[in-house]
Amino acid sequence: MADVYRWRLAPDGLATRRQLRALGLRPGGQDVVAELHRPRRRRAPLVAYLYRVDRAKPVRPMTPARAAALAAAMRARRTCSNCRTDVGYCVPRSLGMCVTCHDTPSS
Numbered sequence: 001m002a003d004v005y006r007w008r009l010a011p012d013g014l015a016t017r018r019q020l021r022a023l024g025l026r027p028g029g030q031d032v033v034a035e036l037h038r039p040r041r042r043r044a045p046l047v048a049y050l051y052r053v054d055r056a057k058p059v060r061p062m063t064p065a066r067a068a069a070l071a072a073a074m075r076a077r078r079t080c081s082n083c084r085t086d087v088g089y090c091v092p093r094s095l096g097m098c099v100t101c102h103d104t105p106s107s
Contacts, residue, residue, distance in 0.1 A: 003034040005050075010036050014050040021059070028057030 005011075014034055020026060030051055038046040077090045080098035087098040095102045 002032050002049075005034055005036050007036065007038040010034065010050055013053050015053050015056075016048045016050060020051060020053070020056050023053070023056075024059055025053070025056035026059050027051045028055065030055045 015023070015025075016036070017027065032049040033052050034050040036048040036050055038048070040046060074090075075086065078086050078088060080087055080091055080101055082097040082101040085098075087100070091098055
């Protein structure tokens with residue numbers, strides 16, 4: 001079982017995924033070393049998983065293929081399923097189509 005620390009009491013040398021990313025690092029396959037619990041009133045605590053910074057690896061560089069795949073995925077999120085146009089923003093999943101198509105009454 002991983003060690004559990006309260007909010008802001010984790011020792012130096014441990015970081016969350018976001019903190020590692022800000023340092024240009026990634027967990028690199030290592031297991032979770034500890035958990036950070038942030039208490040909340042009348043609800044379960046928020047949990048963040050901590051990794052060792054000294055075992056973290058550098059973030060992999062963006063390759064042309066990865067950039068193309070990311071661009072294609074974002075283009076798919078911006079394309080309306082109804083009118084098949086790139087609307088310039090991510091189509092809300094709750095609507096399933098662009099706002100214009102959703103607000104236009106169908107015949």
